[in-house]
Amino acid sequence: MPAGSQRATLAMVAEVAGVSLPTVSKVLNGRGDVAAATRERVQEVIRELGYVPQPGRRPAAPARVVDLVFDDLVSPYSLEVLRGVTDAGVESGVDVVVGRLPEREDDDWARRLRVAGREGLIVVTSELTRAQVEGFARAGLPLVVIDPLNLPRVEVTSVGATNWNGGVAATEHLLGLGHRRIAYAGGPVQASCSQARQHGYRAALENAGVAADPALILHGAFGYPDGLEMGGRLLDLPEPPTAVFAGSDATALGVMEAARRRGLRVPEDLSVVGFDDTMLAELATPALTTVRQPLQDMGRVALRTLLRLAAGETLDSHHVELATHLVVRDSTTNLQGAP
Numbered sequence: 001m002p003a004g005s006q007r008a009t010l011a012m013v014a015e016v017a018g019v020s021l022p023t024v025s026k027v028l029n030g031r032g033d034v035a036a037a038t039r040e041r042v043q044e045v046i047r048e049l050g051y052v053p054q055p056g057r058r059p060a061a062p063a064r065v066v067d068l069v070f071d072d073l074v075s076p077y078s079l080e081v082l083r084g085v086t087d088a089g090v091e092s093g094v095d096v097v098v099g100r101l102p103e104r105e106d107d108d109w110a111r112r113l114r115v116a117g118r119e120g121l122i123v124v125t126s127e128l129t130r131a132q133v134e135g136f137a138r139a140g141l142p143l144v145v146i147d148p149l150n151l152p153r154v155e156v157t158s159v160g161a162t163n164w165n166g167g168v169a170a171t172e173h174l175l176g177l178g179h180r181r182i183a184y185a186g187g188p189v190q191a192s193c194s195q196a197r198q199h200g201y202r203a204a205l206e207n208a209g210v211a212a213d214p215a216l217i218l219h220g221a222f223g224y225p226d227g228l229e230m231g232g233r234l235l236d237l238p239e240p241p242t243a244v245f246a247g248s249d250a251t252a253l254g255v256m257e258a259a260r261r262r263g264l265r266v267p268e269d270l271s272v273v274g275f276d277d278t279m280l281a282e283l284a285t286p287a288l289t290t291v292r293q294p295l296q297d298m299g300r301v302a303l304r305t306l307l308r309l310a311a312g313e314t315l316d317s318h319h320v321e322l323a324t325h326l327v328v329r330d331s332t333t334n335l336q337g338a339p
Helices: 010-017 021-028 036-049 076-092 109-115 130-139 163-176 192-207 224-235 249-261 279-283 295-310
Strands: 064-070 094-100 121-124 143-146 157-161 182-186 217-219 243-246 271-276 289-292 319-322 325-327
Touching: 010 021, 010 036, 021 036, 064 076, 064 295, 076 094, 076 121, 076 249, 076 271, 076 295, 094 295, 109 130, 121 295, 130 143, 143 295, 157 163, 157 192, 157 295, 163 182, 163 192, 163 243, 163 271, 163 289, 163 325, 182 192, 182 224, 182 249, 217 224, 224 243, 224 249, 243 249, 249 271, 249 279, 271 279, 295 319
Parallel strands: 064 094, 064 121, 121 143, 143 157, 157 319, 182 217, 182 243, 243 271, 271 289
Antiparallel strands: 289 325
């Protein structure tokens, strides 16, 4: 460089080359996860600017990156988990790349992530095949799942909430208000979190001496359309329920709309309890009574657990459960005529 000119820096190289600082660092460190054309462009800019690392200083370490994969990127549930993961990423100095689960099985998925230098992968409310899980194990890529729809291997590390306790709390709340015909509009039948909530619902009924009616137990996706459909089926029964425990807040809102379309009022004619306590619960009319699961904390724990696995630490347990609790609002009330 001409005498008196400014010494070239990594930031200058990155700006002129049109790439990120971590990419420049990877090129300088000889990392293989940089496209050939990008590598050539960075090296050319380094030569043009005459960049030389300062004596005694190593190039900045490449950024640490994890992948966060959802089956549904736009649900309130996903947004809460996303915030928790990204907040923990900022605290830990880790970048988070957000994406969706591949629509078809991809044998190279784990290998590509490993070649790209990923620390690991967090999968949220998605169904993984045994082949996918085994692929991550072979690639040595740490995996943590949040509220999985299935667990093809028991040793897969997972993070969830006390779903059984939440199911008990929701049902006991409705029983305490005098309801006896209480329906469960749950999530996918194979989802472990939905199964646990249903088991809690059944346990609370049994403890109260109330027989569970199979006609009042339905399953669907965790979403508004399925809640609307299940709510309609329940309310069209010859002897409909007086209360519904829904497997998610979005499901609960669908049930409430099904009631409205039939000229029923919530909570005067039908009490409804949700699960999650997302922003939907407070925005609903009436405000939704729901079981709160700490979604942001679940995301934080998942990220920190993944980094522990990436560091080679041994975990005390493959499964972490965070506490749930009931939040009572306006969508539930005493059964009319109950003592």
